[in-house]
Amino acid sequence: MASKLLKIAPFEAESQLEVTLRQAFGELEPKLRPPFSLAIPNPHEYSQLNKAILYGILTEPGFAKTHIKLLHAIVTDGYALFVGFLVKVAADLYDKLVDSAKDQLIWAVKEMVDVVGVGFDGLLVCLLRQIAGGDFSDGNLWLCFEMVTVLFGKWDCLLEKQPLVLTSALYVFLRLLADHCRVSGNERLEALRRLEIEFCVKMLREQFHLCMRMGRDLVRLLQDLAHVPEFRAIWKDLLLNPNEFRTNGFYDIAQLYSTRTSSRYFLLRITPEMEAQLRFLLVHVKFGSQKRYQAWFAKKFLLGPERGTLVIDIVRFICCAHHPSNEILQSDIIPRWAVIGWLLKTCRKNYVEANAKLALFYDWLFFDEKVDNIMNIEPAMLLMVFSIPQYVDMTHSLLDFLLLLADNYDVGHNHFVMRGLSSAFNTLVQKGVVHSMDVLISCDALSPLLKERLGKM
Incomplete structure (x- = not known):
């Protein structure tokens, strides 16, 4: 039977969330029509009613106002359960919803804002994340x-x-x-x-x-x-x-x-599906076995005339929102710096590449060890260091960009930027990310001019 809620290809498995909502609706549909029962539902019945009402709102636009009146009549938890189910639909099913259900989802969101439903802020954020x-x-x-x-x-x-x-x-x-x-x-x-x-x-x-x-x-x-x-x-x-x-x-x-x-x-700026795939790559995939996962990710999310700008958001996410555990850092899982190096190589437009590098180095410019996290700046340092043997062009490009930022990012606050960069370099050495800056300053593969500029800074 074709789903009233989702667009599902013949070879795709059913969504368990949709099945749960549909079954609740099927069992309780008579109770969703006036005259409504005055009996107070027990916790299980209350949960099932919330699911049934949500399914009805999403699949029966003509009865949506009737369904919401019933919800208002039975609500005992400040709409927390209903909003929670809405969040699950928005996070897990949004891309597959039929167009009419998307219309109804937005309608339900407005209703929850009007009644200040518990958790409506998370619901709005969840939908903002679905904008690619x-x-x-x-x-x-x-x-x-x-x-x-x-x-x-x-x-x-x-x-x-x-x-x-x-x-x-x-x-x-x-x-x-x-x-x-x-x-x-x-x-x-x-x-x-x-x-x-x-x-x-x-x-x-x-x-x-x-x-x-x-x-x-x-x-x-x-x-x-x-x-x-x-x-x-x-x-x-x-x-x-x-x-x-x-x-x-x-x-x-x-x-x-x-x-x-x-x-x-x-x-x-990372959709829930994109986040799940990135975290899988960075938590479960071994270094050296990542190419097919990266190829799938690029085909799914990065193909298209303007989709390349997503690299900027992904780099910022990896640096600042995905901090691996010590166990993963010491394992053979692909490190963050390697994924970022691959992402930079996917950039086809100069302005995208420049903005991706800025996203990579941004916390360096204002780094203060009292408020900033060394994990935010670690990937850039390691990418420069580990690119030296085989991909020295990457090291050269990143270091040149960083030095240009040091001189030109905000001339009026250059002292502030230089203090941040100095703090970043010092912290990376003190915390043992690298033993010393000699790994760059004494590198024969880098141009003498670049090493001189780095040494002065």
Whole structure:
């Protein structure tokens, strides 16, 4: 029997989550129609009713308002169970949902925001993660549009109840705009882009105290949008007129540089499926056996004219959000630096490669051992060191890029950047990631000019 909820190919196994929801609906369907029972359900019945109501909402748009009325009537847990099931559907089934079910999912999300359902913030974040970077398909642009519309429509409620959802959305849409602003001639994309810009500017101009919680990666994302007129003005104020943001205590961009960005932001630009595949690669695949896994990953996620920009987000995720255990570090599992080296080689466009290298080195520029994690900077160091024997061009390219950053990233705060780089190098040696910088400074395969510049720094 064809699924009313999912698009499933003939050779695919059924989703156990969908089966559970469908069975609950089948058993309880008579109870979902008026007149409703006044009996108080026990915990098991309550759970089954929540599943049945969710399935009904997703598959019977015409009865959705009736189903939600029943949910309002029986709810005893602040909607926590229902929201939990919605999160599972959004995380595990979203890509396979039929279009009408996706419409209903967004409708249900709005309802849960209106009633301030327990966990609705996690539900919104889960859907934000399903927006794929570099994907200009109709379905992906539709989800972008729906989510930014929800954020505008529920602005006051979100600001009062879950303001950090807005900072998560800001990170997502700033990153998406870097892709969307490079494509022209698409009317649908033009309308979406205007909405995304309006949302981001509203956040930055009206709620900068919340934006500051994002830390230094806010600057990295804004830098990539400095060519867009609306953000050019914000960039100028950030550098020259910090008082324009009317935020007590904010007086210099260096305050953002000094704040490490939480790893939860980097998860926002990695879809749940992508995260699962990356963690499998970095936890279970032995070094030397990774090529077929990498080829599958590239075919699944990186093929397409603009999909290459995902490399930037993946590099940031690997550096800052995936820190392997000591057991894995001492095993023969493929190390993070090797995966990043492969990702850099997949870059086909110069600006993507440059931004991926910036993502790799970004924490180096402002490193403070009191607040920063050495695991964030370890992959770049090891990639440079272990590339020397066979891939010295990689070492040369990365070191040259790092030295260019040292001289040119923010000339007005060069002392701040040099202090961060010095701290990064010192910490890498002190913690034993490398025995000394001689491994680079004394390397015969590197150009004398490069070694001289490194030695001076």
